[in-house]
Amino acid sequence: MVNVARLKPVGRRSLLRGGIAAAAAGTALSGCSTGSASPARGETKVVRYQGWSGEVLYPELAADLGLLADVRLEWIGNTTSGPQDIQATVTGDIDMGGAFNGAIIRLIAAGAPIRAVVGYYGADADTLAGYYVLEGSPIRGPRDFIGKKVGVNTLGAHHEDVLAIYLERGGLSEDEIRSVQLVVVPPVSAEQALRSGQLDVSVLSDIKRDKAIARGGIQPVFTDFDLLGAFTGGCYVLRDDFIAANPATTRTVVAATARAVRWAQTRPREEVMARFTDIIQRRGRNEDTSSVRYWKSTGVAGPGGRIADREFGIWLDRSVEDGRVDAGQLDVDQLYTNEFNPF
Template identity: 60%
Template sequence: MASPRRAFLRTLAAAATTVALVATAGCGGGAEAAEQTKELRYQGSVGQVTLPELAADLGYLGDVELTWIGNVTGGPQDIQATATGQSDVGGAFNGAIVKLAAANAPITAVVSYYGSDKDTFQGYYVLDGSPIRGPRDLIGKKVGMNTLGAHAEAVLKTWLAKGGLTPAEIRQVELVALPPVNAEQSLRQKQIDVAVLGGVIRDKAVASGGVRTIFTDYELLGAFSAGTYVFRDDFIRKNPDTVRAFVHGVGKAIEWARTQPRETVVARLESIISKRGRNEDTSLVKLWKSSGVAGKGGVISDQEFATWIDWLAAEGEIKGARPKPGDIYTNEFNPFATGGGAA
């Protein structure tokens, strides 16, 4: 059942759509105040193609246009930019979204965009000769990850706690923030003891040899969607059709990539990188395997937020009442949630 906040948001979105339609019908489309934006400002990732970029290239966003405003290395920074109005849409690990929502940031998650499965996951890697084998071996060691307070940290601390470490012992594991493209090099130069590597960056490191996993998030938690795209609530109220077009387009891109031969997807990703002209290497996307998204078309489930609400509460990072998953996300704009979405 939807929360009162989500129900209120749906009512406002429906009202905004109705006002736009009435204004268009009554004024020949000249009522500028009721017009919804067709531009979405977003941040990308070096050498990689985001699902919205893929959706745009496939023609799945309709008349909605993406405007790239730069690159970002971590989800918390991406959704913070969205919450403060520097961008229109951003994506992050669901736990980071919970923390921002618990701080009363007016944002709503609308569609999943990454996750872990048997082909695509985040692994915790050491050099072949490392003595690190289990949780207790990490005490006093350095672990490099793309950003702190997000997916990699949450999964690591969950693994350490399950391995019997006390909170005091877990605090002795030093976390180091590193851009994903630098993590492998830092591990090989022994600047860190463990590197968190995911997706094509992980595959590239494994292909080069000399590293091994101590565990993966897929081994720990099974297949799950881990991150979602968010919009500000005021943006949703003013532009419900634009949000719906974005969510539908991303959902279709997820399913397109899921059902196409891997070679077809890789060729498309390479083409997108070449066309956008940002002087990037295409070696990472050559190793693409899957988005890792669990739900069809990026549909979000309660458990994908409940897991991290519980973990953050146990860590003492949520003060007061715990938010409910339904307070943080909505599938209202995703036609895949009701069995549609293919068209």
């Protein structure tokens, strides 16, 4: 059992800026050279990445589908969050990482030389994140969140920014929005923390949401799909120096990942789940495959993970409004490219 009372709400802006600044500074000092080939030595054919326990990433699916040609993936371990994954990309510990688009924006604003290249998760009618309360809770709308504790999986990511937009659209001021206390809780503990009264609201998604709903006694105040419609929420990124030094490898891995996303978008759900289960069992990482049974859709809006302006513009506007990115500092076309995506 996680004692949420001991997990004090974190100063969102200061913590996020500190972590991003450290990653960006590390990049500047290292020259972003780790793992990247120079054109004179020829391109690397190995792309390092971090995984997620019990899940299949789309580059992994691409490899299993035989789409990577002469490029090989190298798994170096599992990540703890999207922001951590793209910071590891910035520092050169890995070559390709993925995170929420808003986190990508703030890392680029801090000076990180990365670019989003293909979308990999999002929200639709089947795959979404909900902000849940206990039945009978007085929290029914935006103003009811003032001063309340909301459990999220990590700071500076999808759940925080979606909540901020919901509250802003509900008429709350910046000071009122900042009064909402975000508490970082492992997703596996989010339901229990809500039911025990340690949190007023918990964000639940995927298998955690479905199991919690089946147990009853909770209800959503809103979901990200209710708020924003279908959208791609997160993308894989590559460093600029990796792209420059390895253009053919970049095109291969991004195009293969896009085709894997499209495969999952267009195949029957049962076929996708069976393939994911088989991949997890064969790769031998001592993982539980039960979560695959709860997979419903990719949640990716664009065909093959093609990125739309809106999917970065909405988070860029929000980052400017709350002061985490300076007005005029970034344009949307600096944040992503569809150049390598065959769709």
